[in-house]
Amino acid sequence: MLNYIWISLIALGILAAAAGDVADEAGNTYRNGIPLDVRFEVAKHPSALRSTWEGTIVLSAGEFNMFYGPGAADSAVRQPAVISVDASGRRALVIAVGESSPLRWKEMARHAAEKDRLTASVESMKLSEDETAASLRMVMEPVRFVKLKAVTAAALDCAAAAVSISIGLIGVMALWLGVMKVGEEAGLLKFITRLLEPLTRRLFPDVPRDHPALAAMIMNIAANMLGLSNAATPMGLKAMEELNRLNPRLGTATNAMVTFLAINTGGLVLIPATAIAVRAAAGSANPGIIIGTSIIGSGCATVVGIAASRILQRLPRYRRGMEVDNG
Amino acid sequence: MAEFFRGLINTLAVAAIPLVFVVFLGWGILKKVKVYEVFVEGAKEGFTTAVRIIPYLVAMLVAIGIFRASGALDLLTKFLAPVTALIGMPSETLAMALMRPLSGSGSLGVMTELMKVHGPDSLIGIMASTMYGSSETTFYVLAVYFGAAGIKNTRHAVPVGVIADVAGMLAAVWVVNLLFR
Incomplete structure (x- = not known):
């Protein structure tokens, strides 16, 4: 199943990106090759020391959207820019795209040859009489294959992110595995497991009582409920490794593993701290109002997940994976 | 009621990790476990x-x-x-x-x-x-x-x-x- 989901994510992604790029090309979303007339307010003229013009491109939101299409800018455009003149007299304009730049230019700059810098060739430049402003006709550098470039960048970035996430886990993993080992040697884990035996026996009937996996799972679930994800992940991973010791077919998930994951992905949290923090930051009158609704939502997810794992594990197609070859 | 619940859980969340350290390591000492050696042994994994x-x-x-x-x-x-x-x-x-x-x-x-x-x-x-x-x-x-x-x-x-x-x-x-x- 994961095989199909995985390949679907990649295939759908690449297809959607290619289709989006074809649509952009057909509709010329980025107006490649079409001249744009703008007003340029001059701040600094060329001098003995400097051969560039510095100033601001001024355009109303209406004019900008007329050129690029609706939604390209949400407010009037005031974009600092530099015009340089090369030996043959050709003028080139460079825009350093920043926070206040129009949306469409920000989008284009993300995929420009040099990140966050857009260039344009200036076809004509007419200075006003007092030389404080000029009217420019310019053609922006062409922007193509935006979505496919974004997909490529995402693939490379995510591969690197996966490694840094894993490496970042080493510290907390070591800490909690150390603490757990002390608890195991001292018999504390056995004590915790006995305490909650009525519950764990029903949830994980395949796991022998007193098995260290049970204690790790209990602590993982408790940490998750308190929102301590830094402690929950190491204990969850320890639980999976312990469950794997009971696995008759290495490389294939056991029933207990799937039930445990159903509890984890249900994400039962008593206080959804992240959501509350975001609500408070957005100026909510009552950020904590979602505590009750979240408990109901994640409670449903968890109960349904456990029930689904119990029902699906009996289906022939999933049972086949667990039969041990007696060859 | 909701406020009380929230306060209680928040306190629990803050106290949980120090509490686990104290109880686990303390229990280990009581049971004469060589806590440092065992910790390092576990942490290796x-x-x-x-x-x-x-x-x-x-x-x-x-x-x-x-x-x-x-x-x-x-x-x-x-x-x-x-x-x-x-x-x-x-x-x-x-x-x-x-x-x-x-x-x-x-x-x-x-x-x-x-x-x-x-x-x-x-x-x-x-x-x-x-x-x-x-x-x-x-x-x-x-x-x-x-x-x-x-x-x-x-x-x-x-x-x-x-x-x-x-x-x-x-x-x-x-x-x-x-x-x-």
């Missing part, structure tokens, strides 16, 4: 576990990254919006429901954006934050946890996770519509 999950996490995060960057999610949202509108789920929150199981940072971004546009106390704001709190990043959890055990054949884990996510999202829509509409 942290490295191998973390390194073992790398290939699983790379495979999963790259696929999700490609899917997110391509804009396929917007297409899917447009396609499904008329269906989910029937059950009282605004199309804005549909993007949240689709993103939640795939990416933690992505769904955090969607939630923050929805609150900025619609306000945190609007129906959409409350629904989006309830959805965020109602589930975990299922595919990330699957990759990391199965990675630690070296599981490649996940059997029914993916359908179970997806069914649980759908249940959580539907429950969130239902309860928020019931209480805040």
Whole structure:
């Protein structure tokens, strides 16, 4: 199943990106090759020391959207820019795209040859009489294959992110595995497991009582409920490794593993701290109002997940994976 | 009552980790365990576990990254919006429901954006934050946890996770519509 989901994510992604790029090309979303007339307010003229013009491109939101299409800018455009003149007299304009730049230019700059810098060739430049402003006709550098470039960048970035996430886990993993080992040697884990035996026996009937996996799972679930994800992940991973010791077919998930994951992905949290923090930051009158609704939502997810794992594990197609070859 | 509950849980969350340290290590001392040696012995495994999950996490995060960057999610949202509108789920929150199981940072971004546009106390704001709190990043959890055990054949884990996510999202829509509409 994961095989199909995985390949679907990649295939759908690449297809959607290619289709989006074809649509952009057909509709010329980025107006490649079409001249744009703008007003340029001059701040600094060329001098003995400097051969560039510095100033601001001024355009109303209406004019900008007329050129690029609706939604390209949400407010009037005031974009600092530099015009340089090369030996043959050709003028080139460079825009350093920043926070206040129009949306469409920000989008284009993300995929420009040099990140966050857009260039344009200036076809004509007419200075006003007092030389404080000029009217420019310019053609922006062409922007193509935006979505496919974004997909490529995402693939490379995510591969690197996966490694840094894993490496970042080493510290907390070591800490909690150390603490757990002390608890195991001292018999504390056995004590915790006995305490909650009525519950764990029903949830994980395949796991022998007193098995260290049970204690790790209990602590993982408790940490998750308190929102301590830094402690929950190491204990969850320890639980999976312990469950794997009971696995008759290495490389294939056991029933207990799937039930445990159903509890984890249900994400039962008593206080959804992240959501509350975001609500408070957005100026909510009552950020904590979602505590009750979240408990109901994640409670449903968890109960349904456990029930689904119990029902699906009996289906022939999933049972086949667990039969041990007696060859 | 809600305030008391929140205060209680917050105190528990702050005290839990120091408490676990004290109880575990203290119990070890009482039982004459050589705590330092045993701790180091256990901690050694942290490295191998973390390194073992790398290939699983790379495979999963790259696929999700490609899917997110391509804009396929917007297409899917447009396609499904008329269906989910029937059950009282605004199309804005549909993007949240689709993103939640795939990416933690992505769904955090969607939630923050929805609150900025619609306000945190609007129906959409409350629904989006309830959805965020109602589930975990299922595919990330699957990759990391199965990675630690070296599981490649996940059997029914993916359908179970997806069914649980759908249940959580539907429950969130239902309860928020019931209480805040």
